[in-house]
Amino acid sequence: xxxxxxxxxxxxxxxxxxxSFLDTTERKLAALVCxxxxxxxxxPKLQSNxxxxxxxxxxxxxxxxxxxxxxxxxxxxxxxxxSANRLAGSVSHAWGASIRSLSxxxxxxxxxxxxxLLSKCYNLENLNLSACNNLFMTGNLLVNEADRKLVETSLKxxxxxxxxxxxxxxxxxLNRLLILMPSIQNLSLASCHFVFSPDxxxxxxxxxxxxxxxxxxxxxxxxxxxxxKTLDLSRTSIKDDSLAALAKIxxxxxxxxxxxxxxxxxxxxxxxxxxHQVGLTHLYLxxxxxxxxxxxxxxxxxxxxxxxxxxxxxxxxxxxCMQHLANMxxxxxxxxxxxxxxxxxxxxxxxxxxxxxxxxxxxxxxCSLIEDEAICKISTLPQLKHLDLNSCLSVTxxxxxxxxxxxxxxxxLSLAWCSEVCNLxxxxxxxxxxxxxxxxxxxxLKCKCSxxxxxxxxxxxxxxxxxxxxxxxxxxxxxxxxxRKTYSINHLKKMRALDLSACTKLSSRGLFTMELPxxxxxxxxxxxRLTDTHLFQIGHTSPLLEELFLSQCHExxxxxxxxxxxxxKLLKTLDMSGCDHITDTTLKTMHIFGRSLRxxxxxxxxxxxxxxxxxxxxxxxxLVVQKLLHS
Numbered sequence: 282x283x284x285x286x287x288x289x290x291x292x293x294x295x296x297x298x299x300x301s302f303l304d305t306t307e308r309k310l311a312a313l314v315c316x317x318x319x320x321x322x323x324x325p326k327l328q329s330n331x332x333x334x335x336x337x338x339x340x341x342x343x344x345x346x347x348x349x350x351x352x353x354x355x356x357x358x359x360x361x362x363x364s365a366n367r368l369a370g371s372v373s374h375a376w377g378a379s380i381r382s383l384s385x386x387x388x389x390x391x392x393x394x395x396x397x398l399l400s401k402c403y404n405l406e407n408l409n410l411s412a413c414n415n416l417f418m419t420g421n422l423l424v425n426e427a428d429r430k431l432v433e434t435s436l437k438x439x440x441x442x443x444x445x446x447x448x449x450x451x452x453x454x455l456n457r458l459l460i461l462m463p464s465i466q467n468l469s470l471a472s473c474h475f476v477f478s479p480d481x482x483x484x485x486x487x488x489x490x491x492x493x494x495x496x497x498x499x500x501x502x503x504x505x506x507x508x509x510k511t512l513d514l515s516r517t518s519i520k521d522d523s524l525a526a527l528a529k530i531x532x533x534x535x536x537x538x539x540x541x542x543x544x545x546x547x548x549x550x551x552x553x554x555x556x557h558q559v560g561l562t563h564l565y566l567x568x569x570x571x572x573x574x575x576x577x578x579x580x581x582x583x584x585x586x587x588x589x590x591x592x593x594x595x596x597x598x599x600x601x602c603m604q605h606l607a608n609m610x611x612x613x614x615x616x617x618x619x620x621x622x623x624x625x626x627x628x629x630x631x632x633x634x635x636x637x638x639x640x641x642x643x644x645x646x647x648c649s650l651i652e653d654e655a656i657c658k659i660s661t662l663p664q665l666k667h668l669d670l671n672s673c674l675s676v677t678x679x680x681x682x683x684x685x686x687x688x689x690x691x692x693x694l695s696l697a698w699c700s701e702v703c704n705l706x707x708x709x710x711x712x713x714x715x716x717x718x719x720x721x722x723x724x725x726l727k728c729k730c731s732x733x734x735x736x737x738x739x740x741x742x743x744x745x746x747x748x749x750x751x752x753x754x755x756x757x758x759x760x761x762x763x764x765r766k767t768y769s770i771n772h773l774k775k776m777r778a779l780d781l782s783a784c785t786k787l788s789s790r791g792l793f794t795m796e797l798p799x800x801x802x803x804x805x806x807x808x809x810r811l812t813d814t815h816l817f818q819i820g821h822t823s824p825l826l827e828e829l830f831l832s833q834c835h836e837x838x839x840x841x842x843x844x845x846x847x848x849x850k851l852l853k854t855l856d857m858s859g860c861d862h863i864t865d866t867t868l869k870t871m872h873i874f875g876r877s878l879r880x881x882x883x884x885x886x887x888x889x890x891x892x893x894x895x896x897x898x899x900x901x902x903x904l905v906v907q908k909l910l911h912s
Contacts, residue, residue: 293317297321297322297324297327300321301326305330306801306825306851308322308327310824310825325351332352332382333347333354333356335355335356335357335358335360336359336903337360337361338902338903339364339903345371347376348373351375351379354380354382355372355382355384356383356384356386359386359387360388361389362390362391362415365388365390365391366390366391369390369395369397370398372401377401380404380405381405382406382407383407384407384408384409384411385410386409386412388413390413390416391416395416395422396423396431396432399435399436403434404435405438406438407440407441408436408439408443410444411443411447411469413447414448417447417451417454418449420453420454422458423457429457432461437463437464438464443469443513444458444468444473445469445470445513446472446473447473450470450493452494452497453490455497455498456497465505465509466508468509468511471516471517472515473517474493475494475518475519476495477523495519502527502533503531506530509535510534510536511536511538512527512535513538514539515539515541515565515567516542519540519543520550521546521550521553522550524540524546524550524553525550525554528553528557533557533558536562536563538558538561538563540565542567542569543566543568543569544568544569545571546569548572548575548579551566551576551580555579555582559584559585561587562586562587562589563587563588564580564587565591566595567593567594567595571597572592574601574602574605577605581605581606585609587609587612588611588613589615590606590609591614591616592620593616593617593618593619593644599622599623600623600624600626600627602623603627603628603630604630606631606637607634607637608636609636610636611639612640613640613641614640614642614643615640615642615644616642617644617645618645618671620648621647622650623650623651625650625651628658628659632659638662638664640665641666641667642665643662643665643667644667645668645670645673646669646671647671649672649674649675650675651673652680653675653676653677653679653683656676656680656684657680657683660688661687665688666690666775667692667693668688668693668694669694670695670696670699671696671697676699676702677699677703678703678704681696681702681704681705681768682768685706685768685769685773688773689772690775691776692775692778693778693779694776694780696780697783698783698784699784700783700785701786702781702787703788704787704790704791705791705792705795706769706791706794769794770791770795774797777799778800778803779802779803779804780804781808782804782807783807784808787808788810789815792811794818795819798822798823798824800823803826803830804830805834806834806856807832808834809835810836811837812841813841813844815841816845820844824848824849824850826849827854829849829852829854831857833859833860835859837862838862839870842855846875851877852878853877854880855880855881855882857881857882858883858885858907859886861886861888863888863889864889865889865893868893868897871897871901872900875901878901878904879903880904880907882906883906883908884908885909894906
């Protein structure tokens with residue numbers, strides 16, 4: 282009996298158990314091997330993180346076919362009224378019982394079909410009704426007692442409710458929904474128009490029929506203080522006094538609070554929040570431009586359990602705030618994107634105090650003062666998995682060398698617009714010689730990390746007379762001075778997403794030898810030296826690739842794209858906008874090998890024919906094509 286026959290005798294349950302050790306992308310690749318493996322990949326326990334997305338092109342037969350698989354997550358993606366109502370009827374009671382998460386984001390579903398769909402999903406836990414303006418426009422949603430009884434069983438287990446961007450939401454419709462959801466723990470009302478002074482619209486104790494009042498929300502929260510843990514009020518006009526009123530609700534113990542782009546929140550509101558909600562673990566203050574270093578100090582002194590902090594575009598923050606952040610020993614995720622006043626000195630000092638040792642995600646995009654010396658210190662963070670240095674214009678090959686040599690657990694790296702990054706690896710003698718010129722210009726016995734006034738390129742190579750061995754380890758990427766200093770991006774074996782867009786000086790040779798087998802997303806947009814040969818290497822060494830961005834790569838042709846499509850069976854997103862050499866030949870290749878594709882950008886591809894693109898859309902109806910062409 283040969284090996285193939287032995288494999289056929291392996292029970293499906295055993296194969297599915299083996300598949301449980303793979304992530305979703307790896308299971309997709311394994312499911313392509315044979316029919317037995319495909320069926321094993323459909324076992325219910327492996328479908329917990331799988332989402333089915335219905336678009337306007339999804340047919341009723343395709344929708345009904347999922348009844349056998351019964352995936353627990355269903356998404357209606359911006360469906361028009363006809364498609365939304367048609368596909369809602371395709372969900373059977375057998376499948377509905379398995380649905381745990383239902384998203385109708387942006388879909389124009391009618392009230393009747395919504396009630397009908399919801400009545401089938403009686404084990405629902407997560408409901409997303411964001412931007413469902415058609416559903417709330419009349420104000421009659423669930424106004425009938427019969428409708429409320431139909432959905433009562435389905436809604437009683439819901440713990441997550443998202444109602445973002447609903448312009449017609451009112452107190453009455455909100456209350457009709459919330460009263461049927463006694464288990465609610467996570468409530469999102471981002472981008473909803475709240476009235477914070479209800480006197481001009483409705484008496485204080487009354488319920489508004491045309492607007493959402495903040496007092497009504499507070500009344501609901503008072504009834505859910507022991508259960509509500511997450512609240513999203515991003516992009517609303519909430520002020521300091523309203524935030525203070527929310528924070529002071531007795532027995533309320535929020536774990537996660539989103540206040541992104543709440544521009545009227547200042548240090549006063551943050552002070553009240555920190556005083557009364559000391560148990561917060563996730564706080565998102567992106568775009569709160571009135572928050573200063575004093576607000577960050579209050580956060581760091583009071584919210585000691587904080588694990589994630591987002592202060593994106595808090596432009597009043599200066600380097601001094603890093604001194605306070607250094608004391609956040611539990612912090613795991615820090616987003617400082619757009620805090621352009623924060624410099625390398627402050628970041629180095631914060632990391633030296635050992636308070637940020639648990640950081641796993643760090644976003645410093647658009648922090649233009651960050652230099653290679655700061656990357657040196659960042660590379661000593663042992664648990665770092667996500668690093669975003671987008672538009673940190675002072676980062677060079679020296680910084681990349683620290684990253685490649687020390688951050689072996691890194692899964693996401695963005696060096697977009699880092700125009701001084703030239704080499705993905707240093708291997709040849711000439712490259713090492715040039716690097717040593719940068720490293721060996723040494724004019725002081727003290728390391729740059731001691732903040733002496735020398736240029737960073739003068740201190741990257743340690744002198745033998747350094748006395749502090751511990752500082753030697755933390756300031757430089759080698760412990761003992763080797764005869765040759767080499768590095769390679771291939772050392773980052775766990776890399777899943779890499780963004781090198783607009784790195785215009787990037788050399789070709791590094792791309793020729795790049796091997797990142799776990800890579801899922803790769804962005805090489807605006808790379809003038811990227812050619813078909815590089816795509817051969819990428820397609821051959823990254824079999825799990827799902828997203829590839831090649832916008833304005835003018836040397837890419839049909840040949841390179843054909844190789845990618847033929848060899849990367851899991852590719853979902855392909856951006857070829859502005860690729861001048863792409864012709865109708867690529868569209869023919871997509872006809873054959875593009876079954877896995879879901880999104881393609883063909884904008885500004887001058888040599889493509891409109892009729893050929895329309896033929897592609899007709900054959901691959903699941904494919905979303907961006908096709909803004911030259912007139």
